[in-house]
Amino acid sequence: xxxxxxxxxxxxxxxxxxxxxxRQMIVEAGAQAIEDANVDGKQIDAMYVGNMSAGQxxxxxxxxxxIADHAGLVPIPCTRVEGACASGGLALRQAFIAxxxxxxxxxxxxxxxxxxxxxxxxxxxxxxxxADQEWEAQIGATFPGLYALMARRHMYEYGTTxxxxxxxxxxxxxxxxxxxxxxxxxxxxxxxxxxxxxxxYPLKLLDCSPITDGAACVILAPAEKAxxxxxxxxxxxxxxxxxxxxxxxxxxxxxxxxxxxxxxRVAYKMAGVGPRDIDLAEVxxxxxxxxxxxxxxxxFCKKGEGGRVTEQGETxxxxxxxxxxxxxxxxxxxxxxxxxIAQAVEIVQQLRGEAGKRQVEGAEIxxxxxxxxxxxxAVVHIFKRGD
Numbered sequence: 312x313x314x315x316x317x318x319x320x321x322x323x324x325x326x327x328x329x330x331x332x333x334r335q336m337i338v339e340a341g342a343q344a345i346e347d348a349n350v351d352g353k354q355i356d357a358m359y360v361g362n363m364s365a366g367q368x369x370x371x372x373x374x375x376x377x378i379a380d381h382a383g384l385v386p387i388p389c390t391r392v393e394g395a396c397a398s399g400g401l402a403l404r405q406a407f408i409a410x411x412x413x414x415x416x417x418x419x420x421x422x423x424x425x426x427x428x429x430x431x432x433x434x435x436x437x438x439x440x441x442a443d444q445e446w447e448a449q450i451g452a453t454f455p456g457l458y459a460l461m462a463r464r465h466m467y468e469y470g471t472t473x474x475x476x477x478x479x480x481x482x483x484x485x486x487x488x489x490x491x492x493x494x495x496x497x498x499x500x501x502x503x504x505x506x507x508x509x510x511x512y513p514l515k516l517l518d519c520s521p522i523t524d525g526a527a528c529v530i531l532a533p534a535e536k537a538x539x540x541x542x543x544x545x546x547x548x549x550x551x552x553x554x555x556x557x558x559x560x561x562x563x564x565x566x567x568x569x570x571x572x573x574x575x576r577v578a579y580k581m582a583g584v585g586p587r588d589i590d591l592a593e594v595x596x597x598x599x600x601x602x603x604x605x606x607x608x609x610x611f612c613k614k615g616e617g618g619r620v621t622e623q624g625e626t627x628x629x630x631x632x633x634x635x636x637x638x639x640x641x642x643x644x645x646x647x648x649x650x651x652i653a654q655a656v657e658i659v660q661q662l663r664g665e666a667g668k669r670q671v672e673g674a675e676i677x678x679x680x681x682x683x684x685x686x687x688x689a690v691v692h693i694f695k696r697g698d
Contacts (some may be wrong), residue, residue: 314534315410316697319348320656325525326494327642333425334381335367336526341382341421344528355530356415358382358389359405361398361422362648367437369425377422385549395441395599398422399651400681400690403529404550407692410531423526434522438647441684443558455519455598457559457685459511462600464565466513468615471603473513475618477504479599480517480641482627487489487638489669494523494644504599518599523644527652529659537697543663544697548676549582550690551575557687565594566615568686571608575680575691579610582676582693586610589632589693591661593619593654595682596639602626606634607678609691628669636661636669651681651690662696 321343323336331339337360345352358379366372379389392402399422401597406420426434439448442457465471481501487493499517507517537544548673553573562569579585586609594609596602603617612620620626626634637643637657640650658677660666681690 312411313413315531315547316534316537317529317655317659318532318540318544319344319350319530319535320659321347321528322492322653322656323526324492325523325646326466326555327427328524329427331524333365333423333535334373334377336383336425336524337378337421337423339626340526340528341419344419345529348419348530350530354382354417355384355387355419356417357387357409358384358419358421359392359402360389361392361393361400361402361651363393363398363424364440364505366435366572367440370426394688395688396595396647396684396685397651397681397688398648399527399653400679400692401552401651401688403651403655403692404552406531407547411535416533416536419528420652421526421528424648425524425644426522426646427524431522433676446558446560454685455510455514456495457563458598458600459514460559460605461565462513465600465604468566469618471618473505473514474501475622476513476518477501478621479596479602481505482621483596483635483642485638486628486636486669487642489667490613490638490643493638493642494521495638495642500557501637506553514598516660520597520640520645523646525644525646525649525653527649527656529652529655534697545659545662546695546697547692549578549693551577551581551597551688553577554688555686557684559685567604567608568682568689570686570689571605571680571682571691574689575609578691578693582695584676584693588676590676591633591636591671591681592678593637593639594634594680596635596641597645597682599641601682602634602639609678609680613674628671633671636671651679654679662694
């Protein structure tokens with residue numbers, strides 16, 4: 312297996328992009344990545360695109376062909392990859408495998424979602440298709456409701472508080488203020504979160520990630536060829552993917568995500584590192600409780616200590632293990648198919664030293680964690696500086 316490096320990245324503004332189309336967003340992100348990588352479009356061998364549900368959000372299927380067409384990359388193979396909110400992470404993994412195996416040399420991994428062209432009620436219904444339709448969605452369970460169940464059990468077993476969950480949102484909004492591509496550039500307080508509109512106990516509006524439009528793109532190459540294109544290649548040192556039951560009722564616990572633990576185990580082993588070696592991480596904080604569980608499942612703290620670790624500032628900028636320096640899904644935004652790729656963009660910028668006011672000093676190893684649904688799919692990648 313060949314070593315693989317990221318040689319270019321691109322990211323659109325995240326938010327409610329009323330005046331930008333699906334195809335415009337993916338072309339913008341791709342053009343940025345191509346320019347960043349110093350490659351010509353004719354050098355690209357293949358493309359993998361994470362997209363959860365263009366059919367429901369914009370009534371367009373066969374988006375792989377559409378994207379290859381409007382990116383000017385016909386006739387290269389372009390493949391759409393779907394794993395709910397983990398679609399972007401899966402696209403990155405498929406691109407990594409394609410380069411590592413030697414099948415292709417220069418490969419694009421991208422992600423995109425256009426979510427705001429339909430009513431919020433319709434968006435909620437589209438997202439709910441990532442849950443078990445027979446046992447969850449058809450009886451009215453939405454993702455806020457399912458994560459609320461996980462939050463309540465975590466509170467019961469470990470004493471996690473609503474205030475600690477609110478601190479996740481406060482931290483991530485603070486970080487997003489330093490990210491020009493983030494959806495939200497507003498600081499919030501714990502009181503703001505606690506007093507925001509109730510969604511489903513114990514989650515309030517500001518515990519939840521927003522509905523977002525956006526696209527992201529990275530370009531991969533064999534590590535041995537990477538320096539032909541860039542002076543700052545970032546190695547993908549580890550990649551792990553795992554599955555779990557799609558519904559919550561079949562799982563042994565509600566206070567963690569087994570797929571995360573397994574995907575992390577595989578990625579750590581491949582990279583030859585452990586949780587203590589990671590300098591920063593982008594984790595899947597679709598809800599504030601999800602970040603607390605993620606830092607536990609990834610080994611950054613013991614099970615049940617995620618709330619306390621957050622409260623003590625260990626996950627903040629300047630803390631022991633900065634989490635979601637980009638603003639995370641909560642502050643940066645969550646265009647579901649693009650999220651996993653956007654996480655990789657943040658880690659690449661951090662390891663290059665290009666993250667501006669949110670820069671983690673001396674960062675050499677970073678991790679991304681992307682989850683589909685309530686954890687039926689999880690993808691973990693570990694990145695190292697190429698020097």
